[in-house]
Amino acid sequence: MNYRELTIGLFIATIFTACGGGSSSSHHQGQACLNCHGKDVQNSAPILSTAGTIYTLKTAIDGIDDIASGHNMQFLMSDASTISFRKGKGDGNINLKNLDKSGKFTAQVLDTDGNIVNQSNTDSHDTATHLNCNSCHTATSTQGRITN
Ligand code: HEC
Numbered sequence: 001m002n003y004r005e006l007t008i009g010l011f012i013a014t015i016f017t018a019c020g021g022g023s024s025s026s027h028h029q030g031q032a033c034l035n036c037h038g039k040d041v042q043n044s045a046p047i048l049s050t051a052g053t054i055y056t057l058k059t060a061i062d063g064i065d066d067i068a069s070g071h072n073m074q075f076l077m078s079d080a081s082t083i084s085f086r087k088g089k090g091d092g093n094i095n096l097k098n099l100d101k102s103g104k105f106t107a108q109v110l111d112t113d114g115n116i117v118n119q120s121n122t123d124s125h126d127t128a129t130h131l132n133c134n135s136c137h138t139a140t141s142t143q144g145r146i147t148n
């Protein structure tokens with residue numbers, strides 16, 4: 001995102017926040033989403049199956065700097081089926097509410113046209129252990145952020 005887009009984005013976000021619309025491009029980007037949205041967590045956050053953030057930079061810090069705006073995620077399951085994510089809440093964030101498949105998958109990053117622009121190693125991720133994406137994909141981990 002360039003400075004101009006960021007400025008416009010922040011401006012729009014400010015208007016929505018000011019109007020109480022609750023719509024904003026900022027929502028805990030980079031944090032481990034399931035720490036609030038996990039099914040065993042007792043709080044006001046709706047339950048999500050999996051969620052994370054896509055950045056443009058491996059070492060991006062938490063927040064909306066270096067967000068891969070408008071990008072999305074899909075799982076290529078080991079049985080060759082694909083599962084599409086929802087965008088949000090917040091720019092660069094992606095999530096799935098009711099994941100109804102389990103097993104090994106390849107995580108694929110999609111650009112704004114739906115083209116696959118980055119992916120994990122084939123079947124290296126597993127629904128049993130890899131759904132809280134940002135818990136491993138931090139600014140300082142070896143693998144770094146999920147990027148476009
Ligand atoms: C500190 C706790 C917290 C963290 C961390 C957090 N959220 Fe949330 N989230 C909430 C709460 C509370 C709500 C409900 C109120 C609202 O919409 O703001 C919410 C709402 C949402 C919703 C709307 C749910 C729906 O189905 O209507 C989505 C989507 C979402 N969050 C995605 C994410 C993603 C993606 C991440 C990680 C980048 C994340 N959240 C991190 C607390 C959190």
Ligand code: HEC
Binds near residue numbers: 125147
């Ligand atoms: C338990 C730690 C862990 C979790 C949780 C995790 N990942 Fe990963 N991820 C890795 C590691 C390690 C790599 C590098 C090796 C590989 O490609 O599998 C990686 C690589 C990736 C890559 C390729 C990155 C690149 O630039 O080459 C993508 C895309 C990705 N993960 C997406 C995701 C998504 C989406 C989630 C959540 C659904 C997720 N990851 C959850 C550890 C994790």
